[in-house]
Structure formats: C-alpha cells, structure tokens
Amino acid sequence: MPDRQAVVWTRVAGEPVKMGSLYVTDTEARFQYTADFVASGSPGLSLVYPPAVYGERPVVVRRPRLLHPRLRALLPPPGEHNLQRKLLLAHLRAQGATFADPFDEEWALLILAGHGGIGHVDCFADDDAARAWYGDVRPAPLVEVGERMGAALRDLIAWLDADAALLLQTLGPTPSVGGAVPKLLVAIPRAGWTGQVSAPTKGRDPTRIDVVLKLERSQTYPGLVELEAMALAAHTAAGFAVPHHWRCQVAGLPALAVERFDRDADGRPIPFESWFAILAAGARDITTPYDGSLERIGRAIDTPAITLVGDRRAAKRHLFRRLLMALLTGNGDLHLENLAILGSGETARFSPVFDPTPMRAYSLHDLLTPLPFGDYGQLPDGADAPIALPQAIARFAGTLAIRRDEAAALIRATLDSTEDYADRVRSLTTLPDPHKRRLEEICLDLRERLAGMAG
Secondary structure, X not given: OOOEEEEEEEOOOOOOEEEEEEEEOOOOEXXXXXXXXXXXXXXXXXXXXXXXXXXXXOEEEOOOOOOOHHHHOOOOOOOOOOHHHHHHHHHHHHOOOOOOOHHHHHHHHHHHHOOOOOOOOEEEOOHHHHHHHHHOOOOOOOEEOOHHHHHXXXXXXXXXXXXXXXXXXXXXXXXXXXXXXXXXXXEEEOOOOOOEEEOOOOOOOOOEEEEEEEEOOOOOOOOHHHHHHHHHHHXXXXXXXXXXXXXXXXXXXXXXXXXXXXXXXXXXXOOEEEHHHHHHOOOOOOOOOOOOOHHHHHHHHOOOOOOOOOOHHHHHHHHHHHHHHHHHHOOOOOOHHHOEEEOOHHHOEEOOOOOOOOHHHOHHHOOOOOOOOOOOOOOOOOOOOXXXXXXXXXXXXXXXXXXXXXXXXXXXXXXXXXXOHHHHHHOOOOOOHXXXXXXXXXXXXXXXXXXXXXX
16 A cells, blocks of 8 residues: 555634644554644644653554544445445546455545544645635535435435435535434524534634534434434433434435534634543453443543543533433443543543434334443352442442442432433334334332332
8 A cells, every 4th residue: 555645634723734744654554743833732633642741752553544533533334334434435437436355445534524524633645725615705505305306316316326416416525423224414584493404614704603414314323313313302301411303304315403512602612522432542352332331431521631521520420411311311332432522632522412312213223232331231240140230330430430329319209300201212203113112111110129128
C-alpha cells in the first residue's frame, strides 16, 4: 500500500484552523498537531490525545491498516445495512472509483465525507480542499422530500438495487452517523419538520436546525420510530437531558428528526466522542462497541492522567442511572457507541441521551445488556450460585463509589419515574401486539427484580 496523507481541521473556536496532519503506512497511522494549534489551547483530536500532553509529538497507532479510533468514527460502519455507506459508495463508484481492499474503501470514504459530521473533527485530502469546503458557507437549498426522493429512500431501506443518484444530486455526499437504523445528517427549517431538508449547515444559520434523520425499516423493526420517541419521553420524565425531536413521515416512511446537540447557538461544533472511541484509543482489546464492560467506563472516568469529564462524581452517577433506565425500559442496546462525552476539559460531561430505543421489543435484540457489569451471571470461586441481577447492580454501584443508601435512592427514583412505563408501551399504535407484550413482560419482570433494592 502506498503511504497516504491527509489533514485534520476544525472550527471549534469559530474560525477554521488546521489541527494537524495524518500519515498512514502499511504498519501504522501517525497524527501530529501543528505548533500553532497546540498553542491555541483548543480541544484536540480526542480527549485521549490532548494537545497539551502530546504537543508536536506524533500520536501513533501501530496496527496495520487501522486509523485512530476518533477518525474511524467519521466513517459509516461497514455492512450492507448502512444507508449512508451505501449512498457514499454509490457516489464513489459513479466517479469510477475501485477499491483494491477494505482499507482503500475506508480511506476513500474518509476523504469524501470525513468532515461536517458529529463533533468538531474534520478530515480532508489536503489544506486546499479544507479551505474550499469551509469557504463555501452558502446555505444549501431546502428541497421537498417528495415522492421521487421518498421512492428512492424506500428502495434503499428495502435494500434493493436502487439508483442513489437522485439523493446524491439533491443532498450531496453528506457526513454520516453509525448504527443499524438508517440515518442521514440533514438540516430542516428552524420552525421544525415541514417535509423539507437540505445538506447540513456550516455555521450559524438562523433559518435552519441540524438534525439526525432516522428512517424506520418497518419490515424488520415495525414501530421503531414510535418506540424511540416513547423512550426519549421516558428519559425526559426521569430527568435526563434529551434532544428536541419530531416524529414525521418521509414519503410514507416513518421517521424521527432528532436535533443535533453537537453544535452551539452560533453553529460552532462541540467536541463529541463515544466511549468506544475513547476506550479503543487506549486499549487493544476494545475493537467493537460490545467489548469491555461498564466498569471499564467507570475506571476511565477516574483516570488521573487525563481529564475525560469535568465532574467525575456526577459522571459516574449518570452512568449508573443510564444502566437502571436501560434495564427498566428494555433498551438492551446500551453499548459503547450509545454512550458519549460532550465538550472538553472541565465542561466535558455525558451527552444528552440518544438512541435509547427499547430494542428488546424485537426478539433479535432481546438482550439484558450488551456490556457486562458487576459480574452478572458469573459463578465466583467457591459460590453455589451465579451472581444475580440485584447483586450485580450493587457490585457495579460499589465500583463507581456509590454508597448503598445512595444507590437505593437512585433505584427508587428510577422506578418511580418509570411507574407508568407499561401503560406507555400498551398505548403504542404502530408496534405490533406481540412486540408490545414482549416488552411489557420484560419491563414488569425487571421492575419486580429491582424493587427489593429500592429500600
């Protein structure tokens, strides 16, 4: 493989500036900050790679054909069920691109659409490309999501061999977000969903709101949009920060437009990093969002060498409460990509709740939790029975330095805030009855198992 070069820029401080350079060889990837960026005091490539610590010393990933985790987060994950990746690859192939191996494909995607995504990190082929992209701040035209675009989306959602040209001509190769649910980053009118969308904004625009547009795959996950909206409402009732969102239709497709919270009031990006990117940056055994454990997050929060969160005590309580909510709402999908840090330095904290959909409603995802905690289900040496759920929760609270009485109070508060959850599930209109019954039974069972811990 020939050596490859790219540049990383950001507009986190308002004006776009070069953050550093990326060099990739057959054996390693090296990122190096510029001297000016180090002196600026701005947030760097990752919370794990602070400029104040690294200076102009390269940040090296010594694994063949593997980018830094924060740069990998700019790419739509591989897999045939990723709408954004399908669109971007269609765009590249229409331009005559061919790929010798998977890394060639990854690199082409990074150069094409590794900018304007979630967070403050933008990757380009070179400095001229960066200046050209930042220099074009004209708002993209709003277009109606009419029948032609809707038909193209429906075909893509059904994974037919549809021509993506219409969507690409309309929106361009927009940046991406991951996940199994098809998603697009777009802008909508500031008043809310009207059926019109445009490419994401590049700065302050009083007429637009940047959103993640999630499209329901109704054949595989019927009722999913209504489920996620219900889960967001449940988290709001429990006192969590939740983004504004709108249920909508995209030419007959159920959809959810979720306001992006990685932009401030002036349109400047706010650093955003998933716990997968954070942990994978420092541990070779974290290779997927389902590796590690919830305890690993707690230990990382306490790392004295770097500041991952401003208030460590509050962060650990947030993590504990997120687990409780995941259990009591039937989430089953609280993995490392669905937990993230927003901000940097003393302002860094857990982001508002996103993707809390109760996936246990679908038998394909009927899992208590994808990340282990408290050695739940394990058989300790000399024990007669495996560790039960209440014991695992108590052990997890202990690792987070949460006292027994405080853990009981948090459990009691979470049970109280979700007291009407079974009623919420029964009132759903688009989730098929068998799925509703499954989710209701799961959540009632979890309430019974946790009730004895509430004091």
